[in-house]
Amino acid sequence: MTRLVLVGPPGAGKGTQATALSEKLGISHISTGELFRAHIGNETELGKRVKQYLDGGDLVPDEITNKMVAERLAEPDSDNGFLLDGFPRNVGQAEMLSKVLAESDKKLDAVVQLQVDEDVVVERLLARGRADDNEEVIRNRQQVYRAETAPLLDYYRDILVTVDGVGGVDEITNRVLSALRDRT
Numbered sequence: 001m002t003r004l005v006l007v008g009p010p011g012a013g014k015g016t017q018a019t020a021l022s023e024k025l026g027i028s029h030i031s032t033g034e035l036f037r038a039h040i041g042n043e044t045e046l047g048k049r050v051k052q053y054l055d056g057g058d059l060v061p062d063e064i065t066n067k068m069v070a071e072r073l074a075e076p077d078s079d080n081g082f083l084l085d086g087f088p089r090n091v092g093q094a095e096m097l098s099k100v101l102a103e104s105d106k107k108l109d110a111v112v113q114l115q116v117d118e119d120v121v122v123e124r125l126l127a128r129g130r131a132d133d134n135e136e137v138i139r140n141r142q143q144v145y146r147a148e149t150a151p152l153l154d155y156y157r158d159i160l161v162t163v164d165g166v167g168g169v170d171e172i173t174n175r176v177l178s179a180l181r182d183r184t
């Protein structure tokens, strides 16, 4: 059973890799960005509360995000392991995650960092063109990553696995899988 977190700047390819990796490893893929976008698309109460943050590229407040993730992790499929994509994104969220896992005697096995230079990620995001992929919002998301999320790399230093995120999709998936194998 594997419990993983994927971190990397917006545009590092977390979503693509998380889909491939969760399939190969037979674990659930939990993407907070996707969960939020589904709520917005379905016009739920939660969706209405978070839309402004996604539109501006700001983090959704922890009280909303943490509750949504705790509920998702309580679903039975997470018992077989999970890959969190886009969560945690700050130290407060990481602390809540450890706490929730510790309540059932669990902990993370590894945190995988996808490393990609900032100019490469900005170019990729501009090409993708999602609703929050305009230049100003992208710049804000990169800034939020540096200020809030990058400190997690130190927080998780003991279980951090760093992988070069530049290359073909399959190539990067294989890099992650072999880096995870090398740890054990």
Ligand code: ADP
Binding pocket: 009, 010, 011, 014, 032, 033, 034, 036, 053, 054, 055, 057, 058, 059, 060, 061, 065, 085, 086, 087, 088, 089, 093, 141
């Ligand atoms: P990207 O990695 O390209 O920024 P995501 O889909 O992971 O895309 O996230 C999109 C947006 O969803 C973020 O800019 C933020 O507004 C919100 N979001 C996602 N995950 C979190 C989180 N863990 N905490 C707070 N906000 C989040």
